[in-house]
Amino acid sequence: MMTRESFLNSFIPSSEPPASVKIPPLPAPEIMALNRITYGATPADIEKVRKNGLAKYIDEQLNPSDDEGEAVKNKLASVVFPIKYPAKQDVYPAVDEDRPLALINAPIEKLWAMLGKSTAPMERNRVVEEVRMASWVRAVYSPWQLKEILVEFWHNHFNVTTVGDDKISVTFPIYDREVIRKNSLGNFRAFLEAVSKSAAMQYYLDNFSSKASPANENYARELFELHTLGSDFYFNNLYNRWREVPGALEGKPIGYIDEDVYEAARAFTGWTIADGSSLGRGDNLPNTGNFYYFDGWHDNYQKRVLGVEFEPNQPPLADGIKVLDLVAYHPATARNICKKLCIRFIADEPPQNVINEAVKVWMRHQKSPDQIKETLRYILSTKEFINLSSQKVKRPFELIASLFRITHADVTPNSLLTQRMARMGYLHYQWPAPTGHPDKSSYWLSSNALLARWNSTISLLHTPPNALATYNFRSLTPQGLKTFRDVTEFWIQRMLQQSKPPELIDQVAGLMAGKNKVTDTIPEEDFDKKASYLVGLLAMTPDFQLK
Secondary structure: OOOHHHHHHOOOOOOOOOOOOOOOOOOOHHHHHHHHHOOOOOHHHHHHHHHHOHHHHHHHHOOOOOOOOHHHHHHHHHOEEEEEEOOEOOOEOOEEEEEEOOOOOOOHHHHHHHHOOOOOHHHHHHHHHHHHHHHHHHHHHOOOHHHHHHHHHHHHHOOOOOOOOHHHHHHHHHHHHHHHHHHOOOOHHHHHHHHHHOHHHHHHOOHHHOOOOOOOOHHHHHHHHHHOOOHHHEOOOOOOOHHHOOOHHHOOOOOEOHHHHHHHHHHOOOEEEEEOOEEEOOEEOOEEEEEEEOHHHOOOOOEEEOOEEEOOOOOOOHHHHHHHHHHHOOHHHHHHHHHHHHHHHOOOOOOHHHHHHHHHHHHHOOOOOOHHHHHHHHHHHOHHHHOOOOOOEOOHHHHHHHHHHHOOOEEOOOHHHHHHHHHOOOOOOOOOOOOOOOOOHHHHOOHHHHHHHHHHHHHHHOOOOOOOEEOOHHHHOOOOOOEHHHHHHHHHHHHHOOOOOHHHHHHHHHHHHOOOOOOOEOOHHHHHHHHHHHHHHHHOOHHHHEO
């Protein structure tokens, strides 16, 4: 009898297969590429590439319309999920209702007002949950799949956690909508400034309270170490000996030191959020939730960052703007970001030649409004991207989104999905460290992580009606296919996008058939139940878990 372990192992080809076994062809390069730039290539995506070619498909994806499509708009309009909390005497009434996504497009005035004492904590928590639910809808239904992949990539790169700070929570729709989504294919320098002025980042890395003597260095450190130059270009052993950084005396230091972080932190003093904070002597900041520069908190003395001298007493914002220019246009930033893009779209250890050429494109377009797009266009045109020799594991969000897409699930996301992601190690908008989730396969392949992945896929295929997703496997299976063997072969091809040997098809069909023969017809009343079991098994295989 075939066990689950032997079933899973059967999908991993041995180095020397028996001569009698017909080795199935590898997936077409175009299909493998599609699974890197979508949350799972559907038959419709595959057919579009077959008809028009991969290059045209990529070009369309690099130029997404502002129109999200009817499927996304209709689903966003129809999603409702419950909110319930008890009354607090003389503060707010009890609530127990199903409510639509009413906050994902809300203006800052409405969101900021939710910080008042008359707003229940559950209401503030719900703001982030609505953004999560919208991200699921877009990942599953959006025609602009590459944009959604990039939105997740940039959320990870410019990570903030929404846990523990209501001001981050209530402004998170603005961060998602006006910062991440708006700039995901644009100019990195403009993107960087939007991030630096956002309430989410200001509060997450404590720059909102940074004042002269001493400045808070949290934001400046992550600006260098994560957002721009990267840890590979940190000369921590030099500390303040800036002249010893290679290239510094020529005005082109190849990396940064601790002194650069401290000096940059001084440059960002006075960059804050209008949150009504006291300024002393009865004065307060405005209370709007918008970015605000308060000159009284700014350190106006001379500074030196990356070997560049800053004159004292510069105009408002000038010091911080100059730092953003220096780090955004630095060659190390180009290398750091291009390497991360190559890791995301090609391999955990991407080819150095692709990184090098991507850096050239990045630097050539550093003042272009579509810098990120043009860099990505190059990466996605390389033979290394198209003819992938290694496979990356799907992170939990990708895994579940791809399951929903390939099964044409009718998804109604709710907080249960957030819990499922957490069990698999994916803390959706809750990752505590500024690093964001790891993008290396090894992190997601521990024994506990794999078990959680398998259990989650099976569970999501067997949820009660209207819980998270509903499926109609019969409608997706050609009517002429009715036997256990034929249905198995169809779903193997659909789920794994490749053929398998007849012997393996019969073994898998036998698991679904149980006491029946693989040539028997599946009873119509049992079809969806049997198909759900089959799809659950296939979703556990390495072929589906990898991309």
